[in-house]
Amino acid sequence: MRNSYINPVKCQECDNEIKSIIGDGWGAILIAGFDEDNDSFRNDVMMFAQAISSKVLPSMCVSTVITIDSATQTTEPVSVRIDDAFNTVMRHNVHTLVFLYSGHHGNDGFKVGMNEYVSMQHINRKIQECTHVEKVIAFVDCCQPEIFRVKEERRLIQFNATASTDTAISLRNEGSPFTKLLVQAFTMKASGGKCALPHCECRIDGPFITIDSLSHYIEIHRQNGLLRGMEPDKSLMKINWQNECLAYNYSYKVAFRFDIVLPEPFT
Numbered sequence: 001m002r003n004s005y006i007n008p009v010k011c012q013e014c015d016n017e018i019k020s021i022i023g024d025g026w027g028a029i030l031i032a033g034f035d036e037d038n039d040s041f042r043n044d045v046m047m048f049a050q051a052i053s054s055k056v057l058p059s060m061c062v063s064t065v066i067t068i069d070s071a072t073q074t075t076e077p078v079s080v081r082i083d084d085a086f087n088t089v090m091r092h093n094v095h096t097l098v099f100l101y102s103g104h105h106g107n108d109g110f111k112v113g114m115n116e117y118v119s120m121q122h123i124n125r126k127i128q129e130c131t132h133v134e135k136v137i138a139f140v141d142c143c144q145p146e147i148f149r150v151k152e153e154r155r156l157i158q159f160n161a162t163a164s165t166d167t168a169i170s171l172r173n174e175g176s177p178f179t180k181l182l183v184q185a186f187t188m189k190a191s192g193g194k195c196a197l198p199h200c201e202c203r204i205d206g207p208f209i210t211i212d213s214l215s216h217y218i219e220i221h222r223q224n225g226l227l228r229g230m231e232p233d234k235s236l237m238k239i240n241w242q243n244e245c246l247a248y249n250y251s252y253k254v255a256f257r258f259d260i261v262l263p264e265p266f267t
């Protein structure tokens with residue numbers, strides 16, 4: 001069904017389009033927090049956006065992806081741009097919301113400007129206003145991450161870079177090891193890449209990346225020191241953690257073959 005992200009598949013009997021369990025009706029809001037040198041947070045978000053929306057290596061197959069770079073100069077506060085992003089999600093009737101934040105966080109909330117913060121309470125309110133959203137998949141890469149609060153009838157999957165009382169690490173020239181590990185989990189085998197850990201032959205087996213397999217993948221790399229001492233955490237609500245699918249998985253390299261026919265004679 002992953003190919004339906006590129007070429008819609010229809011039922012032969014009723015001619016209705018078959019909806020995939022991954023990607024169809026999904027949308028994403030990805031926020032790069034503010035820093036005087038924003039390259040690391042910006043690169044984290046752009047890498048993740050490419051990984052979840054690529055049509056070359058379909059993983060999450062998200063077609064509605066909104067990225068917000070807090071350092072981009074505009075005439076309006078970043079909080080307005082975040083509100084606009086949630087309004088876009090509402091207009092597209094998104095039922096599964098993927099949320100990523102990479103940046104600074106403290107007592108005042110997510111830092112999205114030199115003196116501007118957006119609280120988790122505000123993000124929670126905006127999610128509640130998205131009446132079509134049934135499930136939230138959140139990746140929170142910051143210090144002292146807070147847990148999302150969703151309505152009782154909604155489902156929540158949240159992966160945090162570290163525990164709620166600890167600090168997260170982002171290297172100025174390298175970005176966050178946590179977000180990079182997520183991207184690696186989604187794309188490494190398909191792109192023919194290698195693990196950031198030398199001599200590591202890690203892989204995720206099976207046709208899907210589930211909560212269980214991603215958690216195990218993160219834990220292996222935590223034990224081997226890739227996360228530089230961070231202790232990732234997760235929070236689930238109304239979720240079967242063993243079978244819930246997050247993305248399509250590639251346990252092989254994706255390669256394209258091109259046959260070029262040249263005219264004769266060719267000089």
